[in-house]
Amino acid sequence: MGREHKISLFADDILIYLTNPNITFPKLLSLLETFGSLSGYKLNILKTQILTFNYKPNQEIKSKVNLNWESEWMKYLGVNITKDLSKLYNANFNPLSVMIPVINVAYLQLWRPGLLNWRLGRAPFIHP
Numbered sequence: 001m002g003r004e005h006k007i008s009l010f011a012d013d014i015l016i017y018l019t020n021p022n023i024t025f026p027k028l029l030s031l032l033e034t035f036g037s038l039s040g041y042k043l044n045i046l047k048t049q050i051l052t053f054n055y056k057p058n059q060e061i062k063s064k065v066n067l068n069w070e071s072e073w074m075k076y077l078g079v080n081i082t083k084d085l086s087k088l089y090n091a092n093f094n095p096l097s098v099m100i101p102v103i104n105v106a107y108l109q110l111w112r113p114g115l116l117n118w119r120l121g122r123a124p125f126i127h128p
Contacts, residue, residue, distance in 0.1 A: 015076055049074040
């Protein structure tokens with residue numbers, strides 16, 4: 001009672017916010033291990049990312065899980081989350097701005113006359 005847990009869930013992607021990670025991180029790993037043994041689900045450590053703010057894990061924590069503890073960014077639901085908030089815009093917009101012209105040209109070349117339906121004020125695009 002009286003505890004607050006911060007977690008973001010979307011499909012099979014989970015983002016967990018921890019305070020006091022020297023204590024809570026080992027407990028989280030134990031809880032995930034217990035959940036896995038009961039449910040048959042496992043944490044895919046190869047796809048697991050960690051982003052620390054103002055925290056340097058001790059050697060005991062580092063040795064429990066092989067993660068990149070020095071990472072400056074991580075990706076969640078297709079969005080690059082950076083430690084330095086001033087880099088957040090460039091980490092996400094610049095790659096996208098390079099891709100948009102390539103995607104548009106590729107799709108424009110696939111469109112043919114007659115594949116666009118303009119009735120009822122809508123323009124549904126039908127990909128051939």
